[in-house]
Amino acid sequence: MSTRTVTSVACANIAFIKYWGNRDESLRLPANGSISMNLDGLFTRTSVTFSASTQTDKLFLNKTSIHGPGLDRVSAMLDLVRGMAGTNQRAEVISENNFPSGAGIASSASAFAALALASSKAAGLDLSERDLSRLARRGSGSASRSIPAGFVEWQAGTDDEDSFAVSIAPPAHWQLADCIAIVSSVHKKTGSTEGHAIAKTSPLQNARVADAPRRLDLCRRAILDRDFDALAAIVELDSDMMHAVMMTSSPALHYWQPASLAVMKAVQQWREEGSPVCYTVDAGANIHVICLEKEAEQIALRLRKIAGVKDVLTARPGGSAKVIEQKQIVE
Ligand code: DP6
Numbered sequence: 001m002s003t004r005t006v007t008s009v010a011c012a013n014i015a016f017i018k019y020w021g022n023r024d025e026s027l028r029l030p031a032n033g034s035i036s037m038n039l040d041g042l043f044t045r046t047s048v049t050f051s052a053s054t055q056t057d058k059l060f061l062n063k064t065s066i067h068g069p070g071l072d073r074v075s076a077m078l079d080l081v082r083g084m085a086g087t088n089q090r091a092e093v094i095s096e097n098n099f100p101s102g103a104g105i106a107s108s109a110s111a112f113a114a115l116a117l118a119s120s121k122a123a124g125l126d127l128s129e130r131d132l133s134r135l136a137r138r139g140s141g142s143a144s145r146s147i148p149a150g151f152v153e154w155q156a157g158t159d160d161e162d163s164f165a166v167s168i169a170p171p172a173h174w175q176l177a178d179c180i181a182i183v184s185s186v187h188k189k190t191g192s193t194e195g196h197a198i199a200k201t202s203p204l205q206n207a208r209v210a211d212a213p214r215r216l217d218l219c220r221r222a223i224l225d226r227d228f229d230a231l232a233a234i235v236e237l238d239s240d241m242m243h244a245v246m247m248t249s250s251p252a253l254h255y256w257q258p259a260s261l262a263v264m265k266a267v268q269q270w271r272e273e274g275s276p277v278c279y280t281v282d283a284g285a286n287i288h289v290i291c292l293e294k295e296a297e298q299i300a301l302r303l304r305k306i307a308g309v310k311d312v313l314t315a316r317p318g319g320s321a322k323v324i325e326q327k328q329i330v331e
Contacts, residue, residue: 006122007047007325010113010146011038011318012105014178014280014288016235017219018242019141021199028141029163032212033156035219036145038318039178042099044110048118050089058092077115077139085123099313106282112139113146113321121323133164149320151223171317174226177296181303182311183259184285190253192283195246202248208241232271232278235290239280255284259308263287266306
């Protein structure tokens with residue numbers, strides 16, 4: 001009998017308009033739409049092999065065998081793929097991130113986008129970009145945005161069918177860069193999944209969600225017009241609004257460290273002095289500093305001089321998730 005191994009790659013992404021809170025936790029239908037940029041330099045590479053001789057799903061992440069909740073989350077996506085492909089074969093999943101695992105960079109977006117693509121292909125399915133994005137969403141909401149290329153919008157939708165991400169502009173549309181100031185490498189205490197579940201306990205979440213269509217319009221337009229000032233204004237507002245919700249949830253989530261705030265202040269100062277630069281922060285202490293690609297090296301140098309900044313990783317707009325290898329294996 002023959003089986004095949006499919007290997008795929010998918011980029012991480014940075015949200016300009018954030019996803020925070022779900023309308024439906026199990027289907028991962030978001031409370032609001034979101035917009036992000038794929039990050040070229042930061043990716044996950046994943047190989048999947050379904051086999052009749054494997055009794056249970058197996059997961060190796062960065063050469064370490066993973067059990068428990070990490071494996072369960074991967075198996076839940078494989079179950080969706082098995083359901084679509086009409087097979088009950090178990091799979092071996094080998095996954096590696098090219099970015100340091102201790103750097104505090106979220107890997108669920110690139111991981112579940114790469115897994116959705118490799119596992120569906122390995123099971124013999126040939127899903128459209130829309131269906132791949134829907135599948136990736138079930139593993140991790142932000143992963144839906146790592147399927148299409150470049151600048152991407154995840155439409156909240158109304159149900160499982162219409163909640164998926166589309167590219168609004170290709171990577172070459174705007175030569176931006178994300179200089180990620182690493183201020184903490186510790187694993188965050190409360191992950192995004194638990195954070196989404198308590199978003200509605202904040203009295204500010206309803207206002208944040210109600211205003212989301214306006215912010216999405218402003219951000220989409222700023223990207224299409226390559227208008228950095230407009231982008232900076234809406235990206236910082238949106239990040240601050242999400243953190244206001246986080247800080248006022250029960251229990252309260254405070255992700256910023258003193259060095260995070262120092263970077264945010266410096267970025268605002270540089271912008272007042274005329275540099276096109278803005279910050280955005282996910283569910284962690286690291287600060288994503290968005291700037292023009294031609295100024296990225298200079299910005300990275302300036303960031304490294306701020307006390308508490310341990311490292312700076314730079315990424316440009318990235319492409320779509322891709323299959324990079326398919327191998328037929330005879331069992
Ligand atoms: C703050 O996609 O990591 O990065 O669906 O539970 O895996 P799960 O959550 P996840 O949430 C991302 C939250 C965020 C904002 C964003 O990327 O939009």
